[in-house]
Amino acid sequence: MLKQYTLSSLSAADIEQLVARNTDATHAIQDTVLHIIDDVRSRGDASLIELTAKFDKVTLEKLYLDKEDIEELALTITRDQQRALEIAFQNIHRFHSTQVRKERPIETMPGVKCWREARPIEKVGLYIPGGSAVLPSTLLMLGVPARIAGCKEIVVCSPPQQSGKINGFVAYCLLLLKIERIYLVGGAQAIAGMAFGTATLPKVDKIFGPGNQFVTKTKSLVQGMTNVSIDMPAGPSEVLVIADESANAAFVAADLLAQAEHGPDSQAVLVATSTRLINEVNIALEQQLRILPRAEIARMAIANSYAVEATDLQEAMRFSNIYAPEHLILETDAWNTLTPAIINAGSVFLGHLTPESAGDYASGTNHTLPTSGYARSYSGVSVDSFVKKITFQYIDEEGLRQIGSTVEILAELEGLHAHKNAVSVRK
Amino acid sequence: MLKQYTLSSLSAADIEQLVARNTDATHAIQDTVLHIIDDVRSRGDASLIELTAKFDKVTLEKLYLDKEDIEELALTITRDQQRALEIAFQNIHRFHSTQVRKERPIETMPGVKCWREARPIEKVGLYIPGGSAVLPSTLLMLGVPARIAGCKEIVVCSPPQQSGKINGFVAYCLLLLKIERIYLVGGAQAIAGMAFGTATLPKVDKIFGPGNQFVTKTKSLVQGMTNVSIDMPAGPSEVLVIADESANAAFVAADLLAQAEHGPDSQAVLVATSTRLINEVNIALEQQLRILPRAEIARMAIANSYAVEATDLQEAMRFSNIYAPEHLILETDAWNTLTPAIINAGSVFLGHLTPESAGDYASGTNHTLPTSGYARSYSGVSVDSFVKKITFQYIDEEGLRQIGSTVEILAELEGLHAHKNAVSVRK
Numbered sequence: 001m002l003k004q005y006t007l008s009s010l011s012a013a014d015i016e017q018l019v020a021r022n023t024d025a026t027h028a029i030q031d032t033v034l035h036i037i038d039d040v041r042s043r044g045d046a047s048l049i050e051l052t053a054k055f056d057k058v059t060l061e062k063l064y065l066d067k068e069d070i071e072e073l074a075l076t077i078t079r080d081q082q083r084a085l086e087i088a089f090q091n092i093h094r095f096h097s098t099q100v101r102k103e104r105p106i107e108t109m110p111g112v113k114c115w116r117e118a119r120p121i122e123k124v125g126l127y128i129p130g131g132s133a134v135l136p137s138t139l140l141m142l143g144v145p146a147r148i149a150g151c152k153e154i155v156v157c158s159p160p161q162q163s164g165k166i167n168g169f170v171a172y173c174l175l176l177l178k179i180e181r182i183y184l185v186g187g188a189q190a191i192a193g194m195a196f197g198t199a200t201l202p203k204v205d206k207i208f209g210p211g212n213q214f215v216t217k218t219k220s221l222v223q224g225m226t227n228v229s230i231d232m233p234a235g236p237s238e239v240l241v242i243a244d245e246s247a248n249a250a251f252v253a254a255d256l257l258a259q260a261e262h263g264p265d266s267q268a269v270l271v272a273t274s275t276r277l278i279n280e281v282n283i284a285l286e287q288q289l290r291i292l293p294r295a296e297i298a299r300m301a302i303a304n305s306y307a308v309e310a311t312d313l314q315e316a317m318r319f320s321n322i323y324a325p326e327h328l329i330l331e332t333d334a335w336n337t338l339t340p341a342i343i344n345a346g347s348v349f350l351g352h353l354t355p356e357s358a359g360d361y362a363s364g365t366n367h368t369l370p371t372s373g374y375a376r377s378y379s380g381v382s383v384d385s386f387v388k389k390i391t392f393q394y395i396d397e398e399g400l401r402q403i404g405s406t407v408e409i410l411a412e413l414e415g416l417h418a419h420k421n422a423v424s425v426r427k
Numbered sequence: 428m429l430k431q432y433t434l435s436s437l438s439a440a441d442i443e444q445l446v447a448r449n450t451d452a453t454h455a456i457q458d459t460v461l462h463i464i465d466d467v468r469s470r471g472d473a474s475l476i477e478l479t480a481k482f483d484k485v486t487l488e489k490l491y492l493d494k495e496d497i498e499e500l501a502l503t504i505t506r507d508q509q510r511a512l513e514i515a516f517q518n519i520h521r522f523h524s525t526q527v528r529k530e531r532p533i534e535t536m537p538g539v540k541c542w543r544e545a546r547p548i549e550k551v552g553l554y555i556p557g558g559s560a561v562l563p564s565t566l567l568m569l570g571v572p573a574r575i576a577g578c579k580e581i582v583v584c585s586p587p588q589q590s591g592k593i594n595g596f597v598a599y600c601l602l603l604l605k606i607e608r609i610y611l612v613g614g615a616q617a618i619a620g621m622a623f624g625t626a627t628l629p630k631v632d633k634i635f636g637p638g639n640q641f642v643t644k645t646k647s648l649v650q651g652m653t654n655v656s657i658d659m660p661a662g663p664s665e666v667l668v669i670a671d672e673s674a675n676a677a678f679v680a681a682d683l684l685a686q687a688e689h690g691p692d693s694q695a696v697l698v699a700t701s702t703r704l705i706n707e708v709n710i711a712l713e714q715q716l717r718i719l720p721r722a723e724i725a726r727m728a729i730a731n732s733y734a735v736e737a738t739d740l741q742e743a744m745r746f747s748n749i750y751a752p753e754h755l756i757l758e759t760d761a762w763n764t765l766t767p768a769i770i771n772a773g774s775v776f777l778g779h780l781t782p783e784s785a786g787d788y789a790s791g792t793n794h795t796l797p798t799s800g801y802a803r804s805y806s807g808v809s810v811d812s813f814v815k816k817i818t819f820q821y822i823d824e825e826g827l828r829q830i831g832s833t834v835e836i837l838a839e840l841e842g843l844h845a846h847k848n849a850v851s852v853r854k
Contacts, residue, residue: 397780
């Protein structure tokens, strides 16, 4: 049963409180993580091996698996499973390929040409969480755009299974991506290792991927410590469903639960223009929860979630924009009229037949998306996340004549005479 | 006189040390800044007024200037100066307009449509440094892409002049940008104010702009404290010039000094394939320094800079890619053959007649660029920095038939049965 609010009776302050996400500011996590970072920096591989024994209960002889191991493991999954991963790979590849664009030079003045060229980030680190659910889909979501961008070195870290290896699904994705090595390191130690480098684990320029609180805390800390950047800040996953009378309560409930089963701190928000629908969704939630394997987790997340009744779809959308959801599902026949009003969201699922789980796996869009309200200023991962766009300019004699005095005047008014002279000396 | 090294005689470790930038890790800055953040959060406007009195020696009655004040101040500059700012504005606008692109939907499978749409970041904060040099050009470099992106609220902060106002150049840029208010707040307090909001100063979603160590430290700290993002980490400005026998020593020296006059911690690196050129550049540096108003600052920066002799241009470019300069100038007839080898750089200036100062002001490219080696993973500011790209997907009945079993298989193998059910329930 979802907690329930009526939007029209909420003050701005109420709404602000309602959309605020849990931000766990425990210093315990920070202290633990700082200790791990120090240890990995100072003791390198030895630290990675010890921490893996401690946290993953696996004693590694070698910190990685190579091509032969990967090929062998990939054979352990069924042909149907392989085909499903191939289809996901293809769709993700197809969609992300549209993000590559060559830009043409523009003459801003006669003789002054400017343009941008994309260059891959050379060394990228992809973190693939293990733990309660192993997520080969995340490997595809990060590996495909990295490959399209042309990154030279793709470092993949994932905690080892109890077997000391990785599962066959992840192995098959590595084959699809033509990545020939995976490092069996997880948690804060994996992030620290990729940020600073060890004898075995390469230092990277940018770290990508979701993870638990320790992983995300480490990502945010290392970017201030060394020359490494990260894809985005990360918090628990979330969905907001906007639904009206045209919605199917069973579909809505299924979408809320797909979010809720991720973890107890996930949040599933329903914004509906119909009391009847909210009641029906609550009933459907109970029915579906009864047969859900991860029902216990989902129930905790549902307790952390709520329904909001809105007067109309436009009011519902205004609330959604304040919430700025990672995933937004529009379960209404009128989705078409709503999309122009979307301002803040990570990824949007349109109409009654587009569940979020399609985008989580296989529609082609990326599932690495901004959470916790960061959709106000961040985009999800794309090919853009794996490149830099470098600006170029070329000025010829005519261009220097055209632009020269402008630069000289502006340099002078800022009191930067050497800037002025760099033009004057060329005239 | 530049310190001098020969590239072929340097080990990898030597090179690593040479390209490392000063990273001032003084805790004194962090402690000061944390104190300011706390004070602004808890006391709001009163804190901003007190801190402005303390640091800028100005007692404000009102925290901002409005349209009338701005229009009046803009009249204090000459028509030539106005025209120079207009030309810079137009060129920047022309180049940044090319960065806007509507993407077409793609069908990844029959009945599965995916696309991206850009949405402006609603509230952006632009920080325009005051202090030793007031930089109206920075206001254009941030304001133009914000306007093109369509940001709804553009909050501009800049420390007040001794007059308690802003200078006429900044005022004129505000007019060009149709921004009708400027907040007279600088330093760490401006960043804290925009991150958390006060009664007068609006909270923003993303903060842009350069600043001193206090400003940049505050930017990096607030992004972990509240739901705000920043354009990029920032360090002292830098240039790397690659030059060969075809270069003009006076041009090269002028470009190095244009960088050096920014501040004592700026770095100007020359990578040349000719000993003769390095010697001539050293002579030209002395000559030009003699008549430079900011010679004292430039001399300190030159002491912090160096020349590297390379065997050939390709070796020079490899060094440049390791250094990953904010600005890269290719003063060689053969610049055309070098550009494909550029991997890491912020903005690139091609040939003998393209000084960095042209890009600093008026060529049209942005001058807010990644420093301190962050060009390995960051791009400079562009229209992209002011938008989010939201992904959309729409699946119809045919699409659900096509993609359904793939999603079900993948959800099942990840053990996420509610994800699977969100598809099954729709079939």
